[in-house]
Amino acid sequence: MEKLKFLIVLFLSTFQAAFSITDGLLPNGDFEHGPKPSQLKGSEVVGTDAIPNWTVSGFVEYIKSGQKQGDMLLIVPEGAFAVRLGNEASIKQKVNFTKGSFYSITFSAARTCAQEEKLNVSVVPTTEDADWGVIPIQTMYGSNGWESFACGFRADFPQGEIVIHNPGVAEDPACGPLIDSVALRVLNPPKRTRANLLKNGNFEEGPYVFPKASWGVLIPPHIEDSHSPLPGWIVESLKAVKYIDSNHFSVPEGQRAIELVAGKESALAQVVITTIGKTYDLTFAVGDANNACEGSMIVEAFAGRDSVQVSYQSKGKGGFIRGKLRFKAVSTRTRVRFLSTFYTMKNDNSGSLCGPVLDDVKLLSVRYPSPHA
Template identity: 75%
Template sequence: MWLKSRVLLLLLCATCHTAVSFTNGLLPNGNFEYGPKPWEMKGTKVMASRAIPKWEISGYVEYIKSGQKQGDMLLIVPEGAYAVRLGNEASIKQKVKVVKGMYYSITFSAARTCAQEETLNVSVAPNSEANDWGMLPMQTMYSSNGWDSYAWGFQADDKEIAISIHNPGVAEDPACGPLIDSVALKALYPPRRTRANLLKNGNFEEGPYVFPTASWGVLIPPNIEDDHSPLPGWMIESLKAVKYIDSDHFAVPEGKRGVELVAGKESALSQVVFTIPNRVYVLSFSVGDANNSCEGSMVVEAFAGLDTVKVPYESKGKGGFKRAKLRFKAISKRTRVMFLSTYYTMKNDNSGSLCGPVLDDVKLLSVRKARV
């Protein structure tokens, strides 16, 4: 009996770091609540590459407890009691079993510590001949508590992938890297155009995983193309991110999800749609505020073909929306529909956090099908 138990224990230990089958939500130990043994650490630094259960690490990685102090800085963790900090050229990696050819989105939370000019490299391997990867800038923080959640999309080129988050930073102090917490994965089902809407995912219901306990939304990073976008159908053609929000934490005009244009004209959302030249179309959409203390005069600009419309919205920061329309004539077989916010807006909670108007329920129809 003792021998059988011993063999079973050895088998379990041997599979501790093999790939796990994926279901939507946090990766195994995705919030880092299970940490290294005391003898696998030196202070806060993790000394063994597989000391954090389910993860493989490289470089200068620290295991941080919420409330820990670094000089005059108090380190806060958004979920649970623990997070990891990535020093210069440090990374964390986990293997996951997925469906080959399926689209997925990674969502994770991150915060700067003492270094300001931060970027993170998110990658998936194997992916064809080279890793599928993206650089996510962290210079601008959008939430009031110092933590932001980011989303990044990819298509799985194999049945088993390795998800990696890497800090390519070169800060003088390796302990100044970003904190990482709550890493999740979600399968995406690219929506199709219908007779009721020529745009894909016009209500934004298909998108990245949103943490149930996170009240700050999920950032869709800049320069995201539509092939592997974590917001299927849409591209972020701008220098700054847009924020994906949910009705559990924000006011959303329609359904469960919407988009907040948080960085003025640097935060542009677009989609290319098939049109018939010289035919007239109507683009309709909702503009509102997210009930997140974002007050003041807002304007959403919509563009299609050679036409544009500016939609003003006076926000009291307590929710609400109005409908707007743009009537235009198509000039080619492909028309780019784009939205942006005219002004920069900040929350009135003294945090200095960027915010902006909410966009939702976007529809495009030819004039013979639309009610005008």
């Protein structure tokens, strides 16, 4: 099965200059500055420092948009250039961090001709609480042939090296994944307030979104709260959820939202402190992203032993409705969970998965609940 692996670790290095990035591309993170002609053998990069700001090892190619490989056209996600990582190849860049801060890495990747492509993203040396996550990339969430992905980590050292490595061994070493647009963002851990017992209920705090990218950012499955690129939330499903922005999608509230793109396999959760016997209202917005995702949609919301289904008939052109779940807490810790009942595909014949948008999630205690509410 084709999959991406993320290993979140940290490493001190002394061989290249380090840069401090708080919100945006790494230096030459889009690979638009390439090797000199003397540092290329065809498309193969010759020399560990041939790509400005990056150190390469193994079979690394510098790919131009529209370049052909046999009958296959190689498409670069953004700009004119990207890199392709062959068997056991890697690229890395040194970065300065604020020790103890949380970060997210966003990058774009595309499959080429290998059947089982994998990708390790690491920030090294190793920390004791390093996280692992696995993304099956054979699932098509977009129709462009590539996706943007996000992973999160805590900086336990003031300096580290971001490494992207292809551990695969394909029959053709030139059949590795394309990598483009590597960015970093500092995450501000959200807090609960009197207006909302949930953290980051409006999803405004999250990974870096490329300004010109119209396909959103996938947050991989099995991501826990401690190192989530979506602070406060747990992706506890088998498939990813998609982080979308109001510049390219219809968003019910604010600038960011979540699209539940894989039915019941695309679930989002948060554990909140509650008082046993107290009544709470969970409210949220359900809509569509204005991305040709049409049809009957249902978002299921769970809180403790209670649940509700909110139906939304999407025309694929934006819009939303409000949902509400009133429940009585039966525990001091209540898991709030959302998922989409159905699989939905875009109506553009791409076979791309899509789904309902979730936003503006709030949890409040009800002081004097009516028995008929």
